[in-house]
Amino acid sequence: MTVAVDRVDLPDHWRLSWQDVDPAARPAFDPAGVAELVRGLPPAADVPPADADWRLVSFWFDRMTEALIDRLGDWVVGWPYTIAMEDYRGRGVVPVWRSAARLVTTPEETLARLAADVVAWHELLVEIATDARGRFSAGAPAGDGAPPAWRVVQGPDRIAVHIDRWDRTGPSPYRLTWAETDASLDPETVPAVVRAVLSAQEIPAQEADWRIKDLWLDSISAGLIDRYGSWAVGWRWSVGEGDLDGGPVGAWCCFRHSVTTPEATADAIHAALVEWRDWLDDLAERFDRFLPVENLDGWERAVAHLVTAVGDRTQYESAWYGCCETVLRWFLEAAGVDPARHEELLDHAIGGRFHSWVEPPREVVESVAEDVARRVAGG
Known part of the structure; x- marks a missing residue:
């Protein structure tokens, strides 16, 4: 594995506006071509081995995200997340953003999962654009023209939950x-x-x-x-x-x-x-x-x-x-x-x-x- 050391600075997905993520702004996006796109990104040649240190794995995923942003735009930075409305620990029904530390297995499986996550994030944004399933819009605050569902999931009541699957134990x-x-x-x-x-x-x-x-x-x-x-x-x-x-x-x-x-x-x-x-x-x-x-x-x-x-x-x-x-x-x-x-x-x-x-x-x-x-x- 070749380890690049340059710092990776990714956009803060919490600061993205609807204009940044609106799927209508990318009519040429082809979900069927994402897997091939991911495999062709430069960092895809350096998938860490399954037993790699968690810091190398985390850094590699950031490099892949950086490469995806370069090809697809800032919106793709949200690929690790899912969103659901949940009755969360006495807070009432609020938007819960969930992510989990991604693990690596074989290069083929790792790249395929990443591509699937990118497509799933795009599809979620398509749903949020209209909230056709009625999952998000209830009680949406007044806003600036962004879809009601986006105003809800990006609102002040949102919760972010991250599951760390990496073993961070080491000599101490x-x-x-x-x-x-x-x-x-x-x-x-x-x-x-x-x-x-x-x-x-x-x-x-x-x-x-x-x-x-x-x-x-x-x-x-x-x-x-x-x-x-x-x-x-x-x-x-x-x-x-x-x-x-x-x-x-x-x-x-x-x-x-x-x-x-x-x-x-x-x-x-x-x-x-x-x-x-x-x-x-x-x-x-x-x-x-x-x-x-x-x-x-x-x-x-x-x-x-x-x-x-x-x-x-x-x-x-x-x-x-x-x-x-x-x-x-x-x-x-x-x-x-x-x-x-x-x-x-x-x-x-x-x-x-x-x-x-x-x-x-x-x-x-x-x-x-x-x-x-x-x-x-x-x-």
Whole structure:
């Protein structure tokens, strides 16, 4: 598969006017010829394999949509959608736009389904032009000459429902166990390893599509994990609104700010990995100060200390509480608390009491610590 990296900017289908989508404006449109048209589009030669990463699949569908727009016009951007009037969750009968992430199978099947979706979208617009089946027009607001059905389905009461069929799970510091962080790092080895990982594929340009850049970042993580172990995934858990949001790493921010020349990028990755390892080693030392936890007071002191340590490290920036919850979960694991209880303990204890860009008052930290301690000790 050839991967183009240029950004794809598609029209916002919510902003399309009736003039943009009116089937009367395209009398030469031939539904019977859409399948052949789709097969002849340049991206059709690069259908991703069925096991391709979801970002490559999503990007390919956007490229196909871009090519369809170039041939057929902006109206075709709505091909992933269906519309129906539904009594939706107490909102009354409203127009519900539905779409689902498209999966790929064989190239023939994938292209055929796309062509069928384009034809179905065209036919839906033909129906909306007159609402011959009476599905949409009831209660249409006054408008600007657009068909009543279009004014209804594009009205303020509409609902959009998207079903994500892709598996987006992947390596993440949030999913690390404390046992997986038990490793050592020789900083002397890092520069060579980083250079080897970077040389495996070209760094995308800053103007590349975000999915291509995101996939590249994951490939860097995969290379570091392959060399050092799963703990290395946290190298880009940056402070504030960076790649992973709310982490303890200051040497890395995000693709936009941290990727420059190959040499400087390698230096930034090196520094970030070492900083992340230092943080894990620092946590291990902090854990050792409190373990084993023998009483309620010990739990309170440990939790309050760790919350403050995480806050200081993350500067209480965006989503810092995610790092806090992870560190507390690791401490529960290190203390031998049943993993099945971790989520419940932390949900009850923290319960939305920590917020982005806000250092919690001391009494809140103490209350969280007391709550965790009481629930752990209560068994």
